Amino acid sequence: MYIIVVLLQTLILPAVSGGIDLAISGGNPAIVFGLCWAFWGVGTRLFVAGVSQLVNPTRTAQGILGVNDPGAELVVHELGYANLSMGLVAMFSAFAGRWWPLGASAGAVYLGLAGLRHVARRGKNRDENVATWTDLLVFLVVAAGALATFAHSAHPMW
Numbered sequence: 406m407y408i409i410v411v412l413l414q415t416l417i418l419p420a421v422s423g424g425i426d427l428a429i430s431g432g433n434p435a436i437v438f439g440l441c442w443a444f445w446g447v448g449t450r451l452f453v454a455g456v457s458q459l460v461n462p463t464r465t466a467q468g469i470l471g472v473n474d475p476g477a478e479l480v481v482h483e484l485g486y487a488n489l490s491m492g493l494v495a496m497f498s499a500f501a502g503r504w505w506p507l508g509a510s511a512g513a514v515y516l517g518l519a520g521l522r523h524v525a526r527r528g529k530n531r532d533e534n535v536a537t538w539t540d541l542l543v544f545l546v547v548a549a550g551a552l553a554t555f556a557h558s559a560h561p562m563w
């Protein structure tokens with residue numbers, strides 16, 4: 406179930422919603438897909454992960470991280486609060502016009518760094534492999550969309 410949800414959030418839903426948006430409204434594909442990946446890949450992905458980590462911290466500790474220490478649940482709870490917060494901000498920022506990259510940036514950078522950390526780890530299970538490559542994909546698409554948004558803006562945000 407984990408893999409299906411992650412693939413929906415990081416591949417299928419952003420690609421489909423971005424394609425529909427482009428077909429109906431047009432626009433710069435990098436910006437449109439960056440925004441869709443920010444909403445789905447950062448926003449819903451981190452929000453759902455946060456809820457899951459708060460409700461069932463053992464699943465993250467043992468199933469993804471491979472840690473069987475009950476003390477890890479406390480750290481996973483803290484991670485859950487961070488994921489929940491970054492996810493909410495990224496989802497809301499999708500409705501903030503050209504400001505969306507700022508709302509999605511913390512979560513996208515977090516996913517990129519987590520993905521890089523996972524790449525170097527040996528002996529990953531299937532869930533961690535999926536998390537690794539989808540985290541990196543989300544980071545790259547959101548970063549490309551953010552750069553395109555900044556380049557496209559007539560007036561810089563700062």
